[in-house]
Amino acid sequence: MAVKGEVKSTTMAKQVKEKKVAKAAAPKEKKSTPSHPPYFQMIKEALLALKEKGGSSPYAIAKYMEEKHKAVLPANFNKMQRLPPLQASKKVVKKQPVEENREEGEESWNTREEEVRKKVQWKACSKSVKSPAAKKAKQSWLHRYILNRDVCIHGGGTVILAQRTQNGFRKILLDASAVIQDHPKQLKLYSYWRSSCSWRVRIALNLKGLEYEYKAVNLLKGEQFSEEFTKLNPMGYVPALVDDDVVIADSFAIILYLEDKYPQHPLLPQDLQKKAVNLQAANIVSSSIQPLQNLDVLKYIEEKVNFDEKLVWVKYHIGKGFTALEKLLEGYSGKYATGNEVYLADLFLAPQIHAAVTRFGLDMSQFPLLSRLHEAYNELPPFLAAVPERQPDCVKT
Ligand SMILES: N[C@@H](CCC(=O)N[C@@H](CS)C(=O)NCC(=O)O)C(=O)O
Numbered sequence: 001m002a003v004k005g006e007v008k009s010t011t012m013a014k015q016v017k018e019k020k021v022a023k024a025a026a027p028k029e030k031k032s033t034p035s036h037p038p039y040f041q042m043i044k045e046a047l048l049a050l051k052e053k054g055g056s057s058p059y060a061i062a063k064y065m066e067e068k069h070k071a072v073l074p075a076n077f078n079k080m081q082r083l084p085p086l087q088a089s090k091k092v093v094k095k096q097p098v099e100e101n102r103e104e105g106e107e108s109w110n111t112r113e114e115e116v117r118k119k120v121q122w123k124a125c126s127k128s129v130k131s132p133a134a135k136k137a138k139q140s141w142l143h144r145y146i147l148n149r150d151v152c153i154h155g156g157g158t159v160i161l162a163q164r165t166q167n168g169f170r171k172i173l174l175d176a177s178a179v180i181q182d183h184p185k186q187l188k189l190y191s192y193w194r195s196s197c198s199w200r201v202r203i204a205l206n207l208k209g210l211e212y213e214y215k216a217v218n219l220l221k222g223e224q225f226s227e228e229f230t231k232l233n234p235m236g237y238v239p240a241l242v243d244d245d246v247v248i249a250d251s252f253a254i255i256l257y258l259e260d261k262y263p264q265h266p267l268l269p270q271d272l273q274k275k276a277v278n279l280q281a282a283n284i285v286s287s288s289i290q291p292l293q294n295l296d297v298l299k300y301i302e303e304k305v306n307f308d309e310k311l312v313w314v315k316y317h318i319g320k321g322f323t324a325l326e327k328l329l330e331g332y333s334g335k336y337a338t339g340n341e342v343y344l345a346d347l348f349l350a351p352q353i354h355a356a357v358t359r360f361g362l363d364m365s366q367f368p369l370l371s372r373l374h375e376a377y378n379e380l381p382p383f384l385a386a387v388p389e390r391q392p393d394c395v396k397t
Contacts, residue, residue: 046064191391195239243257269343281328349370
């Protein structure tokens with residue numbers, strides 16, 4: 001028989017145990033990730049948009065960031081300082097022979113930035129230097145943001161962009177292409193050269209000036225069904241995009257994600273009607289044409305009916321969609337689908353028209369508007385760089 005004390009201690013032990021179990025079972029609170037683009041990205045965006053020679057002031061940059069990203073910036077986004085807290089580099093920055101590192105078209109540090117560099121006292125920002133003066137310099141006016149090879153230096157009232165090299169730093173011209181070229185390749189695109197869905201995403205990445213690593217998935221070899229790829233997209237379709245720890249499959253979802261995260265070169269117009277037309281046109285292609293010409297559908301028709309029937313099928317469905325698109329875009333088109341700016345509809349139309357012409361031999365004479373757009377797309381570098389023939393996995397037949 002248990003005595004009273006024993007019962008009590010058993011009950012307490014039971015309670016503690018239950019508490020522990022409940023704690024372990026409770027879902028862990030997810031670490032919230034900021035909904036705004038990384039600070040470095042926003043600073044770059046501001047510098048590119050402001051286009052001030054020699055860099056822009058932290059105030060101007062922060063003002064731009066605030067105007068552009070007001071809705072998503074944290075409530076404590078400091079109005080005075082307006083930049084995130086100091087993050088000191090762990091690396092010792094050596095004084096570098098700048099001329100040796102200079103590439104054609106680049107300015108060296110021997111201009112105004114050389115003075116800034118001297119003032120900044122590079123060694124002061126290294127963790128190995130602990131003098132009070134160094135600490136003061138670090139805390140009061142030196143902010144550095146290091147992201148792979150890039151560094152943004154905020155010192156002496158000016159913010160400039162520089163590139164980290166083996167020997168130290170060098171300035172990058174504040175020219176869109178130079179800076180964008182230098183963007184780290186954190187993005188990976190799983191793509192197939194001839195896939196029109198991958199192609200749309202390639203255009204979006206090019207328009208937004210985002211570098212990416214091309215990961216070829218050979219659809220003819222069935223690589224889309226591999227264990228590795230189906231972890232990214234259980235549907236076994238390309239494209240899939242990996243952006244750090246974010247994985248997205250489906251071209252529409254990927255493009256809208258890129259649009260939110262990388263706002264440069266907006267793909268949707270402000271005008272609501274025009275925006276809706278862009279979404280409608282994109283959807284005609286992505287849900288009423290492309291799925292009907294997909295590899296597995298065509299294989300099925302070939303097997304169940306015959307080889308010739310698949311072309312008849314494809315032409316019928318492309319023609320139906322194109323007829324609707326001609327009518328839809330009639331009142332909106334300019335040089336491009338919905339005016340004189342490239343928007344979402346163009347990203348979906350370009351690969352679809354190209355496939356209709358080159359792969360399926362569709363008679364385009366019934367579609368004058370789309371034929372005109374096809375020609376216009378063939379003159380745009382971000383579109384041309386995305387064509388199948390220019391992809392690393394292209395197979396010449
Ligand atoms: N809705 C998806 C469709 C993706 C899709 O159909 N991809 C095609 C290439 S464009 C594919 O991977 N086909 C492989 C197959 O049919 O086995 C998207 O837009 O990404």
